Amino acid sequence: MISKVPAGYEDLLERPIVGVLGTVSPDGSPNLSPMRFTWDGAHLRVSHTIARKKFVSLQANPNYAFMITDPDDPYRCLEIHGWLVTVEPDHDAAFYLSLGRRYGDDDILPPGDIDDRVVMILDTTRFLVK
């Protein structure tokens, strides 16, 4: 099932809003994390490290949900569903740094865990206005 971005909600994908990523742990419980993201019209991209729990969870169960809430209206929300499709190395943390700048962090420095940084590319199959 592929659905389109609901009309009038495109801005939530374009603006530098901190979203909430929902994943499922191997024990079956949900986990939530605030995440910066980019949107290319088909995929969400987030920065992560291979050592962390959320990454392990998504390898075991690639289903995710992502909530983007309008900072100016807490009842204007877009929920996105899909799967983790690709993990790419983030050489020199280039994606991590560009993401920081997108969110207004002009003085961002390379992270301490630079060698473990990856880009998680998330397929988007369903958009829901909540």
Place this chain on the structure above:
Amino acid sequence: MISKVPAGYEDLLERPIVGVLGTVSPDGSPNLSPMRFTWDGAHLRVSHTIARKKFVSLQANPNYAFMITDPDDPYRCLEIHGWLVTVEPDHDAAFYLSLGRRYGDDDILPPGDIDDRVVMILDTTRFLVK
């Protein structure tokens, strides 16, 4: 495992912030929903109807996660974990209406689905600063 509210984050539980409730569907995928809530020092309470998907999900898998983000600082977040412990009928939608007023909706009217309204009482076992 029971943990305390992290010092300095109590306000996020007291203020009328719209949180994000994460549950797991019977198919193993996560679902997210914006939710109003109350906090009594031990439990979260949210309003719901027995007919909706999230309610069915929580009956099958009572694990939840709840994210509260400071509207004034998107990087100040509290994640709460626990289980759905009790479902009580919301007679005359009294809880639904009080919740609306807590969130500044002084003109709130009884909902159309008044007969299906319940109060979901969520145990809180773990608090994480994210």
